[in-house]
Amino acid sequence: MAGITAATSHRRRSRGPAGRGSWGIAPTALLLLGAVYCLFPVFWVFIAATKSPGELFSTSTLAFGTGFLDNVEQLFAYRDGVFWLWAGNTLLYAGGGALLSTAVSAISGYALAKYRFPGRNVIFNILIGGILVPAVVLAIPQYLLFSKFGLADTYWAVLLPQILHPYSIYLARIYASAAIPDSLLEAGRIDGAGEGRLMARVAMPLMVPGMVTIFLFQFVAIWNNFLLPFIMLGDDGKFPLTVGLYTLLMAGANQPALYNLILTGAFLSIVPLIALFLTMQRYWRTDLSSGAVK
Amino acid sequence: MNQGRRSAWPYLFLTPAVVLFTLFLAVPIGYTVYLATRRTKVSGLGLGKGARREVFVGFDNFSAALADAELWQGWLRVLGYGAFVLVVMLGLALLFALLLDSARVRLARFSRIAIFLPYAVPGVAATLLWGFLYLPSLSPIRSVLDADLLGPTTVTYSMANVAVWGGTGFNMLVLYTTLRAIPRDLYEAARLDGASELQIALRVKIPILTPAIILTTVFSIIATVQVFTEPTTLRPLTNTISSTWSPLMKVYRDAFVTGDLYSAAATSIVIAAVSLVLSFGFLRVVRNHAFGEG
Numbered sequence: 001m002a003g004i005t006a007a008t009s010h011r012r013r014s015r016g017p018a019g020r021g022s023w024g025i026a027p028t029a030l031l032l033l034g035a036v037y038c039l040f041p042v043f044w045v046f047i048a049a050t051k052s053p054g055e056l057f058s059t060s061t062l063a064f065g066t067g068f069l070d071n072v073e074q075l076f077a078y079r080d081g082v083f084w085l086w087a088g089n090t091l092l093y094a095g096g097g098a099l100l101s102t103a104v105s106a107i108s109g110y111a112l113a114k115y116r117f118p119g120r121n122v123i124f125n126i127l128i129g130g131i132l133v134p135a136v137v138l139a140i141p142q143y144l145l146f147s148k149f150g151l152a153d154t155y156w157a158v159l160l161p162q163i164l165h166p167y168s169i170y171l172a173r174i175y176a177s178a179a180i181p182d183s184l185l186e187a188g189r190i191d192g193a194g195e196g197r198l199m200a201r202v203a204m205p206l207m208v209p210g211m212v213t214i215f216l217f218q219f220v221a222i223w224n225n226f227l228l229p230f231i232m233l234g235d236d237g238k239f240p241l242t243v244g245l246y247t248l249l250m251a252g253a254n255q256p257a258l259y260n261l262i263l264t265g266a267f268l269s270i271v272p273l274i275a276l277f278l279t280m281q282r283y284w285r286t287d288l289s290s291g292a293v294k
Numbered sequence: 295m296n297q298g299r300r301s302a303w304p305y306l307f308l309t310p311a312v313v314l315f316t317l318f319l320a321v322p323i324g325y326t327v328y329l330a331t332r333r334t335k336v337s338g339l340g341l342g343k344g345a346r347r348e349v350f351v352g353f354d355n356f357s358a359a360l361a362d363a364e365l366w367q368g369w370l371r372v373l374g375y376g377a378f379v380l381v382v383m384l385g386l387a388l389l390f391a392l393l394l395d396s397a398r399v400r401l402a403r404f405s406r407i408a409i410f411l412p413y414a415v416p417g418v419a420a421t422l423l424w425g426f427l428y429l430p431s432l433s434p435i436r437s438v439l440d441a442d443l444l445g446p447t448t449v450t451y452s453m454a455n456v457a458v459w460g461g462t463g464f465n466m467l468v469l470y471t472t473l474r475a476i477p478r479d480l481y482e483a484a485r486l487d488g489a490s491e492l493q494i495a496l497r498v499k500i501p502i503l504t505p506a507i508i509l510t511t512v513f514s515i516i517a518t519v520q521v522f523t524e525p526t527t528l529r530p531l532t533n534t535i536s537s538t539w540s541p542l543m544k545v546y547r548d549a550f551v552t553g554d555l556y557s558a559a560a561t562s563i564v565i566a567a568v569s570l571v572l573s574f575g576f577l578r579v580v581r582n583h584a585f586g587e588g
Contacts, residue, residue: 025400027393027396027398027399028398028399028400028401030389030390030393031390031393031394031399031401031402031405031409032401032405034386034390034405034408034409034462035404035405035408035409036408037459038408038409038411038412038459038462038463039408039411041412041420041423041424041427041459042411042412042415042423044423044427045423045426048426048432056432057431057432061432104310104311104314105311107307107308107310107311108307108308108310108311110307111303111304111307111308112304112308115303115304115307117301117304117305120304123308123312126315127311127312127315130315130319132516132570132573133319133323133566134516134519134520134565134566134569135520136520136522136542136545136562136565136566137322137323137326137562137563137565137566138318138319138322138323138326139562140326140545140549140555140558140559140562141321141322141323141325141326141329141559142318142322143549144325144329144555145321145322145325160314160317160318161318163314163318164311164314164315164318164319169311195303196303199303199307220413220414223416224415224416224417224418226416226417226418226522226523226526226527227522227523230526231546231550241416242416242417242418242419243418245416245418245419245422246418246526246527249422249527249530249531250530253530253531254530256431259426259432262422262426263426266419266422266423269416269419270414270415270416270419273414273415273416274411274414274415276414277410277411277413277414278407281407284410284467285471
């Protein structure tokens, strides 16, 4: 609020010859240009998904078609409904993985922020060092190790390696420092609460807004991951949408008759994330140090 | 208070993270290093038991990777692609963040959400959308722009465009969040001294943003060096992308198509080393320039 009032009261004063007035609508126009660039492909694929195979090549590229429901029906009939399976798998990987990841990050962040103990900095630095390890050095050995234990090409192979997320631990530590007052923990201790109880009943509830943010970023990261499931999985019944779409593209790239399925699949696979994204606006933050979400 | 009993708790809280780190990060890294220094040795005709043995070969695989012409071509392609992506993506992210932060912009909320939206689109889907937009038969772009967007030279920039489209919003959000955390009084003081909006952006905001810009650059370098999803997904739509277009694609081919795990392991370590060297090199250059230290 303070920022808004300050900006209004100074607006008149700064309208000098060198003031802000000279900029006109250029900043707004530039930003809108950026917005159009970002929305355009999404808008286009929505239009393309409404076209029947015939319309796709005959009608104007920016005119809606009449085949949306047919396309959806065809896509769901494709190979006995394998697209549904991919969608369900993606939800399982992203939902389950992000949930576990958030729990592990929150509890680690809390321990690192609110306890002083020997080895704290060493453990923190080693865990955080994981941020710099490129996924490429991990993917092959992870696959080989999973095969050794007979776990390659299982749900576990995609779920387990994505639980640990060093950057989330870092965010959780920052958030725990800002959101949990030491005095509250001390008061709990004086009342005789055990450390496990303090964590579960006092610390975790205070961390919920930060945990929502961590969950969302992890959910999107796992939903969007291609390399790991691409390497780990062979059975297309376990594929997530990303790998499924890729196989659909591989099968249909040379058959324009399948283009409408690919485009409808691409459109349907981005709808859930865009919905999640628009409804959870206030939790999409990259800085958790200010404590509560406004 | 029983300090001895309490002091075990933080370790207990950190156990899940440490176990996951060991299993899915430390062990795979160790295994990659192990594989990279070994090779199958064939004695005699390679028939019968014991004719194929795995032996220690030291740095042989690394020197082979460094002498590999195919890999070098991959590095050159990724260098051109990466330089373009980093400059354009981070430049746009900075520009948009600064514009959003200036008080004069209209429809700022709409633009911010629209520009961040591609973050919710998986890399596979993004490449697919743009890939179809590049196809002459479907594209509204191609009716305006008369160029082969998937030709041998243009394909690099077409691919870079996908990465810029997908990554600008996230980086913009990181920078914008940092800008919002700066007390507004600082700008008022500069304005009273007669500074224009542009001067404030250049002399006040960018210096404050420097750490955030460095962070986003380092993360972008690490991601760009490992580029895999975009070229792999675009491959079915054009014959200008080889199966070894990027170094990581060569690792994938070595490991899973040719079955040469030892070369793949060595190459993936080289990729990791290159991204670390680039990241730290960048940090060094920035530190010398920004803070004037030798």
